[in-house]
Amino acid sequence: EVQLLESGGGLVQPGGSLRLSCAASGFTFNSYSMYWVRQAPGKGLEWVSGISGSGNTISYGDSVKGRFTISRDNSKNTVYLRMNSLRAEDTAVYYCAKDQTWRWDLLALRAIDYWGQGTLVTVSS
Amino acid sequence: QSALTQPASVSGSPGQSITISCTGTSSDVGGYNYVSWYQQHPGKAPKLMISEVTDRPSGVSNRFSASKSGNTASLTISGLQAEDEADYYCSSYTSSSTLVFGGGTKLTVL
Numbered sequence: 599e600v601q602l603l604e605s606g607g608g609l610v611q612p613g614g615s616l617r618l619s620c621a622a623s624g625f626t627f628n629s630y631s632m633y634w635v636r637q638a639p640g641k642g643l644e645w646v647s648g649i650s651g652s653g654n655t656i657s658y659g660d661s662v663k664g665r666f667t668i669s670r671d672n673s674k675n676t677v678y679l680r681m682n683s684l685r686a687e688d689t690a691v692y693y694c695a696k697d698q699t700w701r702w703d704l705l706a707l708r709a710i711d712y713w714g715q716g717t718l719v720t721v722s723s
Numbered sequence: 724q725s726a727l728t729q730p731a732s733v734s735g736s737p738g739q740s741i742t743i744s745c746t747g748t749s750s751d752v753g754g755y756n757y758v759s760w761y762q763q764h765p766g767k768a769p770k771l772m773i774s775e776v777t778d779r780p781s782g783v784s785n786r787f788s789a790s791k792s793g794n795t796a797s798l799t800i801s802g803l804q805a806e807d808e809a810d811y812y813c814s815s816y817t818s819s820s821t822l823v824f825g826g827g828t829k830l831t832v833l
Binding site (some may be wrong): 633635642643644645648657658659662694698704707708709711712713714715716 | 726730761763769770771780810814817822823825826827833
C-alpha cells in the first residue's frame with residue numbers, strides 16, 4: 599500500500615524558514631517523480647514544485663521560485679521542501695504527491711495518483 | 724503560469740449528467756495529452772479521477788468520462804449521485820515543464 603506521510607508544518611513568522619518532509623512507502627521510490635502541491639484555506643490547488651526520481655531534474659512554480667528548494671534522499675525514501683523567506687500568502691496545507699508514471703530519469707508531470715494527508719503551514723506574526 | 728479556467732460551480736439533480744470545462748492555452752491543455760482531473764471532498768486529499776485526457780484509473784466509476792478539444796478539456800459525470808458532490812480540479816503539463824491546476828469547480832447535487 600502506498601503511503602505518503604508529511605511532517606514539519608507549523609506556525610512561522612513572516613521572513614522565516616521551514617522544512618517539510620514526506621516519508622514514502624509501498625512503492626519503488628526512486629522510480630517516480632514527486633511533487634509538493636499546496637492549498638490555501640478555502641482556495642484551490644497550486645502546484646509548488648517537482649523532482650524527478652533520480653533527483654536530477656527539478657521545477658518550481660513561479661510564486662516560490664528562488665525561495666523554496668525541493669530535494670530527495672532516495673536512501674531514506676523521503677522528499678523535502680525547504681521554504682525560505684516565507685510570506686503570509688504561503689499559508690496553506692502542503693500536500694506531498696506521487697506521479698503515476700514509472701520513469702526515474704524524467705520529471706514526469708503527468709498525473710498524481712497518490713497524495714499525502716497534508717501538513718498545515720501558517721505564516722503569521 | 725496562469726491557472727486553467729474552470730467554472731466556479733455547476734449543479735445537477737440525481738441521475739442527470741453534468742460537464743465541467745477546463746480551458747487553457749496551446750502551451751498547456753492544447754499542446755499535450757497530459758490533462759488530469761481530481762475530485763476533492765471537504766477536508767480530504769484530492770483523488771485522481773482521469774489521467775492523460777481520457778484514462779480512468781482502476782476503481783473509478785465509469786460514470787466519469789473526459790475529453791479534449793483544442794485548448795479545452797471536459798469532464799462529464801453521468802448518472803449523478805449524492806456522493807459526487809465535491810470540488811473538481813483539472814491539471815495539465817505545461818511547456819515550461821511545470822504542472823498547472825484549474826481554479827476548481829464546486830459540484831452541487833440538488
